Amino acid sequence: MSKRIICRVLVLLLGVVLAIPAVVAYASRNDTVRVGLRFDPATLNMLEMKTGFEIPVILTMNEPLLGSDPVTGDRIFSALAESMQVMPNKKDIKIKIRKGARFQTGDPLTAADVKWTYEQCVNPKNANMMAGPLDEIESIEVLDDQTLIFRFFEPYAGWKELMWIGICSKKYYDSVGPEKFRKNPVGSGMFKFVARKVGESVTVTLDPDYWGYSYLKKEFNIDKPNFKNVQFVIIPDDQTRIAMLETGELDIVSDILPHQVKQLQKNKRVKIKRIDKVPSLYGISHKPYADPIMKDQYFCYAIKHAINRQEIVDKVFLGEGYPLYLYASKTELGYDPKIKFDFNPQKAKEYLKKSSYKPGYPIMLTYGSDVPNASLVAAAIQQYLQNIGITVKLRQLEAGTMATYSRTKDPRIGPLLLFAWHGGRDPSTRLMLSMKSNSPYSAWPDRPHKKEMDDLIDAQARELDEKKRAGLLAKYHGMWMENPSSTSLFGLNMIYATSDRVEYNWAPQEAFIFNLHLVKIVK
């Protein structure tokens, strides 16, 4: 029995000992902003960036050429580039880098580093996610340490969307080699890399010697942050991430599901915010190679009119979004709120009658987990289509299999595929990749009017004048809607929340957490 008493005493002692580090850890949190991330960044090496999930972390350390305006989200000169100028031939962009820019190692950042970084990003060995879009650049010419020219093959309207790549130091890479470069990234940004615990967290700390504090204050009235560290904490589970925000273990959490808002609202220590000007596009992709019926335009019209987009937004996403009728989301050029068509089951039924669809023929709708509430959206669509007489079968496909099927045009993917596009601000990349008939990802290479549509896609990409470009895009949309190769469904608001000790506003037009140097600790 005395053994048990000893046990009790031991447990008590243990409790006290356990409590001390917890208190210490809590105290050290005061000058750290903790950001919850869903995915572990695959790499912290800008040159090998694989997915968008790495962007928020890497760009705190590696400064890009262009920054983004905290109010409008437009690309502005709040970063390395002092000026950019489209040359008269419309194909060349002359870029001037700010004087005094330097890496965290102390070495100056020169035009040669920019050139080198961009070249590494297209190097297939690095499998960088930007390699595709960057193929538009023919060459980069260094004029002097501060100036360089990007030469494009053709005038390229989306050139500003290539300017967010974080610049790396060639000298550092050469001196430490690829292994260390990967493990211990160095950039010219406001934050320095401290430590990474794979699968757990990445910590960066404010660089007191950052070169740009004075110009940021002078030109953009941006103060030095009033905190020391940013810690990105990786919490894959949505529910756990939210719970940690509630307990104050995290300061900023994004991609909150509408259902979680109600619970969060009860918590006075959490501030919930939302923004609709973020890239967000959800729809159903048609796969004619899986089932020729998808080539039938009347069948596609029937689908178009059968789905009550507003109800999906209201019921499945509790109103946190907007119905989408065209192939561009709110942040993209070409978005036009006036274009919409009515939800009209009667009309849909008439179209269905005109089509070659035979009642009872099963149509497979595939969905993955990349769409929030995917199973709900899929089931809702199943209901709408069944209401007009289309038999729909649902199937959830695991992400990897789905990616393989769509890349290899495997008919097993099924005629309808629920997709998500978190892409950027410019529709060009997506149009060129998924719509142009010669692209390997085009689901319908032999579509009607393919020549005209291809030409339109090219023409809009070459058109630097925004108004003319919008006109071309509108024309394109018209043709696309005549023979739809996908059905847009909705866009979603970005719901994010912060603890009450920090002040942060989402950068418009960004799909990921951005502008973390603008975070203020208020308590």
Place this chain on the structure above:
Amino acid sequence: MQGYIIKRIAIALLIIYVVLTVVFFVFRMGGADPVAIMLPPDATPRDQKVLTEKFGLDKSLPAQYWIFVKNAVHGDFGLSFKYSEPALTVLLERLPATIKLGLTAFCLAFCVGIPIGIISAVRRDSWIDRVGRVMALAGMSLPSFWVGMMLILFFGVSLRLLPISGSDTPLHYIMPAFCMSLYPIALFTRLSRSAMLDALKSEYVVMARIKGVPEVYVILLHALRNASITLVTVVFGVFGALILGSVVVETIFAWPGIGRLVMESYFGRDYPVVQIFVMFVTFIVVVMNLLVDIVYAYIDPRIRYQ
């Protein structure tokens, strides 16, 4: 004796080799193309080709197998598709977190389950026996993932007593370790109780009692020593439960260990990491079996000459 050990080691190596081969073919033949997942949607076919070559996926299956075996002998199990680092490194980086949690859970189970089991056996039908029996039943019947969710909801969100995720401070260990030890506690309680009951009835104990040895010594020295042989086997058998537990618990509590890693890798089709996980677990099982064999052989000479 030496011959026996060499034979055992040879068998162990053979098993590892067979598992290696099975795992290789299984992961190469099945399912999705890993390159498709790694590349962003706007990657060009050229990127795809280069990446395929980088990971050697363009060669024929036998050629891939030969390279795989050759590399495996040198401890190289391929690059993780996601992290572009050796899969073994990725696994080893996450291993300490799992070991810490697993050991905590194991110690908890050991320190709670075995004493309760022993006391239950000594004082049968006392309140502690009843508590022990209910606990064992609960541990066997409650799904640990559900318990974990409820714990988060109750202690984390409602009461705010315990941190929900992370592994920085000892406080972080409480919920995951408890959750992970549920099943082992039940197992230990049940088995130590029955082993102890057996031992208490054995002739040694009866003899000791007749000789007038004090009850405390009877229990601690005689009965426990005899029961411990059974217990050693059980401790060994709990390994599987702990591996499963680590996968479940690490997923729920976002614990940065190998359980979560393997789940993420499985869903991300990062074959080399899943592969290394399977091989690693098998390797440990084989080594543990080997050790037990050798230890038994020392204890019990009859085995050697079989």
Place this chain on the structure above:
Amino acid sequence: MFAKLKKINGSSEERAGRIRLPYIGLTCLALFFLAVLFADFLAPYDPFAGNLGNQTLPPFWQEGGSVKNWLGTDMLGRDVLSRLIYGSRMSFLISLGCIAFYGTIGIVIGLISGFVGGKTDMFLMRLADFWISLPAIIVIFILASIRGPSAETLILAFGIMGWPGYARIVRGETLSLKQRDFIRLARVAGCGNLRIMFSHILPNIFNTIIILTTIDIGGIIVLTATMSFLGLGTQPPSCDWGLMLSEGRQYITYAWWLVAFPGIAIVIAVLGFNLTGDWIRELLDPKQKLR
């Protein structure tokens, strides 16, 4: 994990005092089998048909709930009670499938091992020792990678992994039966080995098999639910309890009943099997040969 049996001790008098009907266990079990057998009659709605207009209705006693949906509805407006009732079938079939699969393998191996003896016996039992220490989850990872996660994959995986428990016990039983007179008589009468194994020994270890099955089934229900929860088991829109839990988890703070009820259902089923299993063992195995 499989066929972990505790040894019940005690003299016959002690035992007689303790064997009483496991009322709680039997009630749980009755509930479970009622659901399994009469799902079509009991379930008020189609478990797969949803209606977004009715989404996340709370259980009837809460504000906003109604007796139309006793236990509320899920995010798709599907009736939770109906899904739970049909889910019992899913659980039962999967666990029965697993047990039938590895039970058969285990029995055959146990019979051979015990009956043939010698080197074969040694090899098989060493294999069993090794096999039992391999965590089943690695086989699930492997199989799910080739076949994709599904109920069949689960059955296959547990089927491959589960046999050693059965094999060991059946072997023990076979060894002791082999010495008995009726086996010798059968041999004298000219029965072949196979015939003796399957028509003389097998029927005599039937009790043992029943006990093993009852005890195992609870554990298998938990395991398969866990796998479905992790995404390695049944896939949507199935109404497996583990899957319901993992789907409902996202909405845990929004609709608690999506998580609470499937959890309770699992606990009821498992408690039922575990309690009853213990009882059956005490009843049918008075000498506690099983351990």
